[in-house]
Amino acid sequence: xxxxxxxxxxxxxxxxxxxxxxxxxxxxxxxxxxxxxxxxxxxxxxxxxxxxxxxxxxxxxxxxxxxxxxxxxxxxxxxxxxxxxxxxxxxxxxxxxxxxxxxxxxxxxxxxxxxxxxxxxxxxxxxxxxxxxxxxxxxxxxxxxxxxxxxxxxxxxxxxxxxxxxxxxxxxxxxxxxxxxxxxxxxxxxxxxxxxxxxxxxxxxxxxxxxxxxxxxxxxxxxxxxxxxxxxxxxxxxxxxxxxxxxxxxxxxxxxxxxxxxxxxxxxxxxxxxxxxxxxxxxxxxxxxxxxxxxxxxxxxxxxxxxxxxxxxxxxxxxxxxxxxxxxxxxxxxxxxxxxxxxxxxxxxxxxxxxxxxxxxxxxxxxxxxxxxxxxxxxxxxxxxxxxxxxxxxxxxxxxxxxxxxxxxxxxxxxxxxxxxxxxxxxxxxxxxxxxxxxxxxxxxxxxxxxxxxxxxxxxxxxxxxxxxxxxxxxxx
Amino acid sequence: xxxxxxxxxxxxxxxxxxxxxxxxxxxxxxxxxxxxxxxxxxxxxxxxxxxxxxxxxxxxxxxxxxxxxxxxxxxxxxxxxxxxxxxxxxxxxxxxxxxxxxxxxxxxxxxxxxxxxxxxxxxxxxxxxxxxxxxxxxxxxxxxxxxxxxxxxxxxxxxxxxxxxxxxxxxxxxxxxxxxxxxxxxxxxxxxxxxxxxxxxxxxxxxxxxxxxxxxxxxxxxxxxxxx
Numbered sequence: 001x002x003x004x005x006x007x008x009x010x011x012x013x014x015x016x017x018x019x020x021x022x023x024x025x026x027x028x029x030x031x032x033x034x035x036x037x038x039x040x041x042x043x044x045x046x047x048x049x050x051x052x053x054x055x056x057x058x059x060x061x062x063x064x065x066x067x068x069x070x071x072x073x074x075x076x077x078x079x080x081x082x083x084x085x086x087x088x089x090x091x092x093x094x095x096x097x098x099x100x101x102x103x104x105x106x107x108x109x110x111x112x113x114x115x116x117x118x119x120x121x122x123x124x125x126x127x128x129x130x131x132x133x134x135x136x137x138x139x140x141x142x143x144x145x146x147x148x149x150x151x152x153x154x155x156x157x158x159x160x161x162x163x164x165x166x167x168x169x170x171x172x173x174x175x176x177x178x179x180x181x182x183x184x185x186x187x188x189x190x191x192x193x194x195x196x197x198x199x200x201x202x203x204x205x206x207x208x209x210x211x212x213x214x215x216x217x218x219x220x221x222x223x224x225x226x227x228x229x230x231x232x233x234x235x236x237x238x239x240x241x242x243x244x245x246x247x248x249x250x251x252x253x254x255x256x257x258x259x260x261x262x263x264x265x266x267x268x269x270x271x272x273x274x275x276x277x278x279x280x281x282x283x284x285x286x287x288x289x290x291x292x293x294x295x296x297x298x299x300x301x302x303x304x305x306x307x308x309x310x311x312x313x314x315x316x317x318x319x320x321x322x323x324x325x326x327x328x329x330x331x332x333x334x335x336x337x338x339x340x341x342x343x344x345x346x347x348x349x350x351x352x353x354x355x356x357x358x359x360x361x362x363x364x365x366x367x368x369x370x371x372x373x374x375x376x377x378x379x380x381x382x383x384x385x386x387x388x389x390x391x392x393x394x395x396x397x398x399x400x401x402x403x404x405x406x407x408x409x410x411x412x413x414x415x416x417x418x419x420x421x422x423x424x425x426x427x428x429x430x431x432x433x434x435x436x437x438x439x440x441x442x443x444x445x446x447x448x449x450x451x452x453x454x455x456x457x458x459x460x461x462x463x464x465x466x467x468x469x470x471x472x473x474x475x476x477x
Numbered sequence: 478x479x480x481x482x483x484x485x486x487x488x489x490x491x492x493x494x495x496x497x498x499x500x501x502x503x504x505x506x507x508x509x510x511x512x513x514x515x516x517x518x519x520x521x522x523x524x525x526x527x528x529x530x531x532x533x534x535x536x537x538x539x540x541x542x543x544x545x546x547x548x549x550x551x552x553x554x555x556x557x558x559x560x561x562x563x564x565x566x567x568x569x570x571x572x573x574x575x576x577x578x579x580x581x582x583x584x585x586x587x588x589x590x591x592x593x594x595x596x597x598x599x600x601x602x603x604x605x606x607x608x609x610x611x612x613x614x615x616x617x618x619x620x621x622x623x624x625x626x627x628x629x630x631x632x633x634x635x636x637x638x639x640x641x642x643x644x645x646x647x648x649x650x651x652x653x654x655x656x657x658x659x660x661x662x663x664x665x666x667x668x669x670x671x672x673x674x675x676x677x678x679x680x681x682x683x684x685x686x687x688x689x690x691x692x693x694x695x696x697x698x699x700x701x702x703x704x705x
Binding site for chain 1: 551552600
C-alpha cells in the first residue's frame, strides 16, 4: 500500500529564532533592496497596490507583503483523475513526484545520451502511472521533435493521456497556456469544473536574485487570471545567484518566491499558489549547477519551515543526482536530499524521480529506483506509532521468554503496514541472486520498466480524446 | 452441503483462520466459524474425513504455497495456515485412523547440540505438520545420544536437524555418525537445514537431503518418501 500525504516536520533544522531572522532579513530586502519587474503587466499590479516603483525596481513595505500573503490559501488540493490521486498540500503533509525539465534521455544499459522526444514523454508518463510511490506527474522532459509553439499542448496532452495522476508542468508560450487550459477544461468536463478540481497546474520561475522576467511576469499574470494553480519557485544558487552561505541563500529564495506569491494575489486574490524552492549550490570550480549536493537537502528542508511560518503550501526540490548512470551515487544523493526534505515536512517534493546529470537528463530506470527511495522515505516520514496495540505487552506476555513472534496473530496483523516492502531492492540469498543472473539495481529496474511499458496503460476516455483532437490545434498523436 | 463446508474449510485454511475469534487475512471475520469449528461441524454432519483432508486441507495448502512463491504471503501467513491444518489433523486423526487413512509419516525434529537457535526448525515443524506428517519436536541443543535414543524408541521415518552457527553445524555430522554406530543409519532418512548449511554440506556429511526453506524441506521429505 503506497503511503502519501503523511505528516513530516519531525526534522527541524531552523530554530524559531532562525526563522524570525530569515523572515526579517527577507522583509528588509523587500523594503530596502527591492526586486526588478520587467513585465509591464506585473508592474502595473504592483503600482496599483501602492508599491514604490523606481525604474522597474519595486519596493514593498513588509506590512503590504504580509497582507498579500494572507490572501493566499494555506491549503491547495491538486486533483488527479481518480480521487485517491488527489493531493492536498499544506501544513507538513508530504508528497513526492517527478520533475523537469530535462533535455535528454540516458540509456542506462549503453550509457548513451540522446535528445528526449515526445514519445519518451508519453512512455515516462505511462511508467510513472505504474509506479505506486510516485504521487504526481510533473512533466519531466522537453520534446526535441516538437515546434516550440506546440510544445505546451503536446507536453500536457502526453501527460493527461498516459497517467491519471495530477499533471503539473512548466509552460513556454502565452498561447500555449491558453490552449492547455482549454484542453484541461475538456478533460475536466467544463471551465468551472477545472477551477473546482484542478487536474493541471503550472510553474513559472522567479529569476534569482530578485527579478521577475518580462515573459515570466506576463505568464504569472495570465495563469493567475485564469485561476489555475501556479507555482512561483526561485532557484538561487549558492555563490552564484545568492550568497554562498546557506542562510543568505534562504533569504534570496524566500524574498524571490514571496514576490511571486504577492503578484498572484494582486492579480487574483485567493489564487491557489505554491511557494517554492529549487535552491541548490554550484560547483565553484567551474560554476556548474548541482542537483545532488547535501546542502540542497538542507536548503529545501529549511524552506519547508519558512513555508509553514507563512502558512503557504510548499513546492520543494530534492531527490536528484548528478550521477550519469544507475550507480551508488545516484542512490545516495537522491535518498539523502529526499529524506531531509520529507522529514522537514515539504509538501510537494518535485524532481524526486527520474533525474540524473544535473537535471539535464532522465533515465527510465531511475524512475524505478526513485520509486523505491520514495517508498522508503515515506515510511521514515510515518515514524513510529507508540500505543497499547503497538507496544504489544499482551503479545510479549503470550509468547514469553525464549518464544517467537513469527506465528503471532499480532505479527500478521501489523507486518504489512509496519514495514516498507521493497519492490526493487535485492534481498535474496547470495545463491539465489547468483542463480538468477547476478542482476544489479539497474538490471532489475530495467525489468520493471519493461513490465510496465508492455502492459496496457491509462488512456483518456475515447470521447474526451476525440473532443480534444477536434478542438485543440497542434497536437501530434 | 458437504461440498459447501469443505470449501469453507479450504477458504479458512487459506486465510489462516484458526477459530471464530480470528479476524482473518482481510479483517472483519470475527464471529464466523474458523477451521476448528468448521472441521467439528463437518464431522457432526457425517462428512468423510478423507475428503476434508484431500479436498480441503491439502488443496488449501497448495494455494498457500503458490501465494508464498508469488510473494503475496509472508512466513507468518504460511504458518497461520499450517497451524490451522495441524489443528484440523489433531481433530481428524482418530477418525482417519478408523477409516484406514494413515499419516504420511513420522518426523523427529531437532536443533543440534550446542545450538539454541530454533525458530527455523519450529517453522519447518509447523509446515510439516500442516502437510500431514506426524511431528515430534525435541527442541534445541539436542545431543546425538538423545537422538539415537528416540530413533530406537519411536522408529521415525525422518529426522530433521537444524543449526544456525558454523560452530554447531558439525554436530550434525556427529549425530549422523552416532546413528551409524548404533546401526540405525539405514532405518531413517536424515534431512538438514539452517543458514550455514547447503546441499553440498549435506552430501559431505552423509545426510539424505537439504531444505533451504520450509517449503523445500517438505518437498525433500516428499521426494525421499516416494523414493523409499
